[in-house]
Amino acid sequence: MLRSQEIRSVAPEMDPLKLGMGWSVDDLGKPQIMLESTYGDSHPGSAHLNELVALCEEAIKAGGGKAAKYYATDICDGQSQGHDGINFSLVSREVIASLIEIHAMATPFDAGVFFASCDKGMPASLEGLARVNAPAIVVPGGVMNAGSNLLTLEQIGMYNAMYKRGEITLEEFTRYKRNACPSCGACSFMGTASTMQVMAEALGMAMPGSSLLPATSGELRDFARKAGEQSLVLAKKNIRPSEIMTKEAFHNAIVVHAAIAGSSNSLLHIPAIAHELGIELDAGEFDRIHRNSPYLLNIRPSGKWPAEFYFYAGGTPAIMEEVKSLLNLDALTISGKTLGENLEDIKKSGFYERCNEHLKTHGLSKEDVIRPFSNPICAAGSLAVLKGNLAPEGAVVKHSALPREIRKAKLRARPFDSEEEAIDATLTGKILPGDAVIIRYEGPKGSGMPEMFYTTEAIASDATLASSVALITDGRFSGATRGPAIGHVSPEAADGGPIALVREGDVIELDIDLRRLNVVGADGKDMSPEEMEKTLSQRKKEWRPKPAKYSKGILRVYAKNAVSPMKGGYLE
Numbered sequence: 001m002l003r004s005q006e007i008r009s010v011a012p013e014m015d016p017l018k019l020g021m022g023w024s025v026d027d028l029g030k031p032q033i034m035l036e037s038t039y040g041d042s043h044p045g046s047a048h049l050n051e052l053v054a055l056c057e058e059a060i061k062a063g064g065g066k067a068a069k070y071y072a073t074d075i076c077d078g079q080s081q082g083h084d085g086i087n088f089s090l091v092s093r094e095v096i097a098s099l100i101e102i103h104a105m106a107t108p109f110d111a112g113v114f115f116a117s118c119d120k121g122m123p124a125s126l127e128g129l130a131r132v133n134a135p136a137i138v139v140p141g142g143v144m145n146a147g148s149n150l151l152t153l154e155q156i157g158m159y160n161a162m163y164k165r166g167e168i169t170l171e172e173f174t175r176y177k178r179n180a181c182p183s184c185g186a187c188s189f190m191g192t193a194s195t196m197q198v199m200a201e202a203l204g205m206a207m208p209g210s211s212l213l214p215a216t217s218g219e220l221r222d223f224a225r226k227a228g229e230q231s232l233v234l235a236k237k238n239i240r241p242s243e244i245m246t247k248e249a250f251h252n253a254i255v256v257h258a259a260i261a262g263s264s265n266s267l268l269h270i271p272a273i274a275h276e277l278g279i280e281l282d283a284g285e286f287d288r289i290h291r292n293s294p295y296l297l298n299i300r301p302s303g304k305w306p307a308e309f310y311f312y313a314g315g316t317p318a319i320m321e322e323v324k325s326l327l328n329l330d331a332l333t334i335s336g337k338t339l340g341e342n343l344e345d346i347k348k349s350g351f352y353e354r355c356n357e358h359l360k361t362h363g364l365s366k367e368d369v370i371r372p373f374s375n376p377i378c379a380a381g382s383l384a385v386l387k388g389n390l391a392p393e394g395a396v397v398k399h400s401a402l403p404r405e406i407r408k409a410k411l412r413a414r415p416f417d418s419e420e421e422a423i424d425a426t427l428t429g430k431i432l433p434g435d436a437v438i439i440r441y442e443g444p445k446g447s448g449m450p451e452m453f454y455t456t457e458a459i460a461s462d463a464t465l466a467s468s469v470a471l472i473t474d475g476r477f478s479g480a481t482r483g484p485a486i487g488h489v490s491p492e493a494a495d496g497g498p499i500a501l502v503r504e505g506d507v508i509e510l511d512i513d514l515r516r517l518n519v520v521g522a523d524g525k526d527m528s529p530e531e532m533e534k535t536l537s538q539r540k541k542e543w544r545p546k547p548a549k550y551s552k553g554i555l556r557v558y559a560k561n562a563v564s565p566m567k568g569g570y571l572e
Contacts, residue, residue, distance in 0.1 A: 002110045002235065003134070004032040014107075023066065031065040031235045033228075034109040036100055036128075038121035040073030045117035045193060048184035048215060049141050052224040056113055056139065059228030065235075067228070068109070072099040074121035077451060077478065078153065078187070087448035090268070090476070091558040093120040093127065094571045097276075100128025110135065111235035113227050117141030117186045117215070122196035123269035126205065127570075130241050130276035135234035137334045138206045139227045140197035142215035144185035146306035153180045153187040154301050154478075157457035164427055165462075185215025188307040189300040191478060195262035196269060201316045202253040203273075204244040204333035208342040209351055211316050214308050233336060242277055248328040250274055252339065254286055255326045258293035258381030259319050260310075261302040264396050264477055264487060267383070268449075271568035283385040283394040283566050287515065290381025295400050296322055296371045302382065302401050305369055312358035313369035317346045322373045385566075386486065388518035389536065390498050390508065393490035394566040395472070399512050403467040406484045407513065411436035411470055412524065413506035417493075417546075418442070419452050419475070426458040426465070433468035436508040440499045442475030443492025444562035444569045447549050453478040456485045470510055472517070474499050474565065486510075486517065488565035494546065495564070501539040 008014050008028065015028050035056060039049040057067040074096060080086040104112060114125040114136060122140065129136040146152050156176060163173040186193035194212055201211035207230065210223040250270065257266055271281045296319065298304050320327060320343060329340030337345070346352070356366060371377055382400035387393075399407070414431060415438040416422040422439045425431050437459070443449050452475050459465045470484040474492035477485050491497030498519065502508075507521030521527045522535055550556045561571045 002031055003108045004110050005029070007108050027066040031110045031232055033060050033065050033067045033231050033235065034070055034104060034112040035067050035115070036070045036072060036103060036112055036125070037115035038074040038096065038118070038125070039071055039115070042073050043076030043079060043118065044144055044181055044184045045076070045141055045186045046074060046121065049115045049117070052115055052139055052141065052221065055221055055224040056228035059225040060231065063229055063232045065232050070103045072096045072124075074116065074118060074124070077119045077192075081451065081453055086450035087555060089120060089451070090444065090449045090569055091554055093124040093269070093272070094558070095554065096121060096124035097128035097131065100125065101131050104128075104132040104134060108134070111231045112136045113139060113231050115139045115141060117197065118193040119191070119196070119265070122193065122200060123273060126200060126203070126273045127276055130245060130273055133240050133242050135231070135239055136205070136241055137227050137231050137234060138200045139224055140200055140206055140211045140213070142185045142213045142217065142220045143194055143307045143310070144181060144183045144188050144215055145308055146188050147179040147182050150306055151176060151180050152189050152300055152306050154189045154191065156180055157453055158461040160454070161427070161458045161461045183216050186307070190260055190262065190297065190302070190307055192263040192265040194307045194310070195257070195260065195266055198256060198260055198262065198316050199253050199266065199270065202256040202320075203249050204331055204339065205241065206334070208333070208335060208346055209315055209317050212307060212310050213315070214311060230334060234334060237336065239332075239334070239336065244332050244334060245273070245277055246331065247279055249331045250279060250281060251289065252327045252331055254289040255293045255323050256316065256319055258290045258295060258383070259323050260297040260299070261295050261382035261398065261400050264383060264398050267396050267488060268476065268565065268569045272570040275568060275570060283396070286383060287385035290383050293323060293326055293381045294373060294376030295378040295382045296373070296376050298369050298371065298377065302398070303377070309359070309362070309364070309369050312355055312362075313366045314352045314355050317343060318352065318366065318370050322370065325373075384512055384515055386512070386515050386517040388516045389532065390472070390502070390517045390519050391489045392498065393564055395486050395489040395517055397486045397512065402484055402512060405467045406470055406510070408511045409470070410520070411508045411510060413438055413502050413504060413508050413519075415440065415502045415504060419450070419455055423455045423458055426455055431459070431465060431469060433464055435469050436510075437469060437471045438499065438502055439471065439473040439475060440493035441546060442473055443494055443565055445559045446474065446492055446494035448555050448558060449476050449565060449569055451476055451478045452485070452487070459484070470508075472499070472508070476565065490564040490566040492565060494559070496540065496543060496545065498536060500543055501536050503539075
């Protein structure tokens with residue numbers, strides 16, 4: 001018996017209450033599907049989702065089911081930048097996941113379809129549906145078109161820094177701002193939003209070929225209908241997320257993540273999703289898989305082209321074809337077929353030919369966007385996990401975006417207890433070549449783990465600093481981040497981690513190839529490991545916690561209960 005029908009037998013109020021919403025008596029006995037979206041007038045990635053929900057609802061009705069719409073509107077990291085709003089970004093993932101849990105458990109349905117596009121809405125949907133573990137399918141909301149001259153939003157941070165330094169005029173800066181977001185959808189680069197759409201498909205939770213489609217395309221609308229049809233199949237067969245998102249599926253997703261040079265924020269989101277299923281993914285697993293998986297995708301911010309070109313080159317199926325030898329092809333997906341079967345079906349369907357027609361209009365070939373396995377952009381993925389006495393639990397860096405000069409270096413520590421102090425020092429010329437800009441007390445317990453986007457852009461847009469300065473933080477970075485940015489340092493400063501003990505003039509050793517991040521000296525002078533350990537131990541005795549930044553509300557709850565960045569920053 002379907003779950004919805006079991007509940008009717010024990011909750012006599014269920015029928016009259018649904019009839020009061022306009023359901024018919026016949027509707028009460030149909031398979032019942034929850035449609036949960038992050039729709040709202042919050043940002044371009046969610047403003048269009050109700051159209052997709054409506055198409056899915058029509059398909060469910062035509063297939064003999066009854067849909068019910070629920071909403072958990074997400075926020076926009078872009079609109080939250082530059083003020084304390086960004087502190088609420090990561091915790092919003094936990095709130096949305098919990099709201100999904102509440103919706104699904106308070107009124108059980110037979111299956112769910114989840115619509116989201118962006119940074120927290122997409123991982124929150126995966127986290128929430130994993131927690132509920134009822135039949136579910138994800139519809140990624142697609143990506144916006146690029147603006148004129150292929151302008152994309154991640155370039156605005158660079159232009160902002162250039163304007164503040166007097167390198168471009170207000171008129172030029174205004175023109176960039178007014179043309180960077182010409183349509184709905186996720187921002188058109190391989191940031192966190194785009195990455196997590198791809199991860200949904202790579203985990204087997206979205207229809208094959210459905211991730212990161214142009215939000216204005218007819219193909220995306222077709223997939224919304226197909227998701228409605230497939231939700232009825234999943235309900236009937238009772239195929240649950242725990243059968244799909246297995247350890248093998250997470251392995252596949254991390255291989256794909258390496259191939260696309262995905263956002264470093266995925267090291268927060270993927271472990272948090274896995275945790276809901278009782279699967280613990282440590283940072284070492286990311287590093288190991290990335291070391292043995294190629295980076296292939298020539299999409300911004302690490303590459304050349306806007307993210308809409310991803311679909312034109314064949315999308316996630318085309319990436320998977322290139323890294324096929326590294327994937328577990330027997331992994332089950334929401335299509336009811338294995339990953340290997342899906343890839344064979346895609347090849348026979350004419351999908352790649354339809355995609356590549358779009359590339360031809362730009363005079364490009366597939367290889368201009370997705371490099372072949374035999375000729376990667378980088379043979380060893382895109383992310384590295386660093387460890388050492390500065391980050392005993394680890395830190396993450398997108399090494400594919402690092403200048404060669406900074407991959408192995410000794411740097412002078414310039415610690416700041418907030419991003420505001422650090423960006424002011426950067427923009428006013430107080431940061432010099434050879435500095436390690438350390439921003440601390442910005443982890444989950446410190447301030448909610450905001451992004452350090454403007455500071456990274458200020459460094460990356462200055463040619464001298466970009467090749468000689470590293471930014472090291474217990475906070476995180478935007479998926480648009482370029483350049484020498486090392487984040488998620490764990491334990492964080494608010495927990496008394498070693499990053500809290502760093503002082504002006506300490507010597508920081510960075511070695512990407514050896515995956516090392518250490519404090520190796522003080523007052524500009526190197527020390528032996530024993531001397532350094534003794535120095536840090538003495539500083540720890542003198543260290544005192546800072547007063548909590550938030551004394552009430554959700555961030556107070558988050559600060560008290562969040563796990564470390566390298567574990568996923570979820571609420572424990």
